[in-house]
Amino acid sequence: MTDKVLMKGNEAFAEAAIRGGAKFYFGYPITPQSEIPEYMSRELPKRGGVFLQAESELGAINMAYGAGAAGGSVFMSSSSPGIALMQEGLSFMCSAEVPLVIVNVSRGGPGIGGIQPGQADYFQVTRGGGNGDYHIPVFAPASVQEAVDLIYEAIPLADYWQNPFFIFADGIMGQMMEPVRLPEPRPFMKEADIRAKKPWAITGYGSDATKRRIVKSLRMLPDELEKHVEKLFKKYALAEKELCRYESIGVEDADIVFVAFGTVARIAREAIEILAGEGLKAGIIRPISLWPFPYQAFDEISDKTKVVISAELSMGQMLDDVKRGVCGRYPVSLIHRTGGMIPTSIEIAEKAKKIYLDALNA
Numbered sequence: 001m002t003d004k005v006l007m008k009g010n011e012a013f014a015e016a017a018i019r020g021g022a023k024f025y026f027g028y029p030i031t032p033q034s035e036i037p038e039y040m041s042r043e044l045p046k047r048g049g050v051f052l053q054a055e056s057e058l059g060a061i062n063m064a065y066g067a068g069a070a071g072g073s074v075f076m077s078s079s080s081p082g083i084a085l086m087q088e089g090l091s092f093m094c095s096a097e098v099p100l101v102i103v104n105v106s107r108g109g110p111g112i113g114g115i116q117p118g119q120a121d122y123f124q125v126t127r128g129g130g131n132g133d134y135h136i137p138v139f140a141p142a143s144v145q146e147a148v149d150l151i152y153e154a155i156p157l158a159d160y161w162q163n164p165f166f167i168f169a170d171g172i173m174g175q176m177m178e179p180v181r182l183p184e185p186r187p188f189m190k191e192a193d194i195r196a197k198k199p200w201a202i203t204g205y206g207s208d209a210t211k212r213r214i215v216k217s218l219r220m221l222p223d224e225l226e227k228h229v230e231k232l233f234k235k236y237a238l239a240e241k242e243l244c245r246y247e248s249i250g251v252e253d254a255d256i257v258f259v260a261f262g263t264v265a266r267i268a269r270e271a272i273e274i275l276a277g278e279g280l281k282a283g284i285i286r287p288i289s290l291w292p293f294p295y296q297a298f299d300e301i302s303d304k305t306k307v308v309i310s311a312e313l314s315m316g317q318m319l320d321d322v323k324r325g326v327c328g329r330y331p332v333s334l335i336h337r338t339g340g341m342i343p344t345s346i347e348i349a350e351k352a353k354k355i356y357l358d359a360l361n362a
Contacts, residue, residue, distance in 0.1 A: 009105075
């Protein structure tokens with residue numbers, strides 16, 4: 001690890017990907033993440049990697065599919081409507097079991113929306129916007145340092161699981177500056193290493209590069225397709241156990257439990273301090289993995305808790321998962337802003353106090 005350096009979020013994301021071993025970047029500029037391709041265009045070729053700005057997000061995701069199928073380590077980035085255009089390719093890559101790490105520096109929507117931060121891509125990244133049965137693991141960092149660590153870790157994880165991985169970071173995190181420690185660089189994988197470590201790739205396998213694989217999504221026979229999907233879901237079942245991550249603070253004896261991820265979790269932490277000054281004990285469950293969602297975290301909540309509050313930059317897209325985790329044991333409420341509006345810690349604390357008092361009087 002390096003000494004701490006002050007970096008803009010987007011540039012730190014890009015540097016983490018390069019140091020993580022991502023040799024290929026395909027993308028298209030879109031705010032609020034355009035500094036990522038800008039950084040990659042300057043730094044990746046210097047270190048022996050390949051940067052290519054595609055003609056569109058559609059072109060970019062299919063370039064990633066091709067390079068990934070050949071065994072290349074690929075990193076991509078975009079923002080909400082750009083991610084929407086990539087959904088078909090992401091479905092193809094999940095079906096073909098091609099690794100990819102992709103960052104969504106999300107903005108407000110729907111449609112083109114605005115360039116301000118949002119979390120309304122929750123359904124898009126956790127449920128999958130493409131066709132068919134598939135899952136993509138999703139990590140949601142709450143700081144630039146955590147994003148760096150998760151991107152660095154996700155590159156070998158994507159290879160291990162042979163699946164795309166999402167890093168879901170809102171526009172605040174992409175644009176803010178924080179001190180980070182950068183990890184030690186991994187070397188880019190050479191062709192001989194690809195043949196040895198990725199025998200599924202079309203590059204070839206073993207010591208003989210002429211022994212080539214076919215990487216495909218199309219399966220015309222229904223029974224063959226069914227077996228393939230069932231195989232994928234055995235993998236996803238293991239991923240649900242092994243990739244689930246969360247942070248839980250002060251929920252054992254809390255009057256109020258917040259559930260929040262990313263930037264909103266940081267604001268909720270400040271709201272907890274405000275409520276403590278008013279004699280109310282509040283805790284927080286911060287999902288780090290949005291898929292798989294940490295439903296087991298809700299078992300740590302005590303009988304003292306009067307209400308669980310989902311705090312989001314959306315109209316309540318995470319609410320379904322929160323209710324599933326709570327499983328009817330506590331009332332569940334929502335505090336939210338959307339369209340690029342950001343709540344203050346005072347606003348969250350005041351609304352939470354009202355929700356708590358209403359729950360007491362119900």
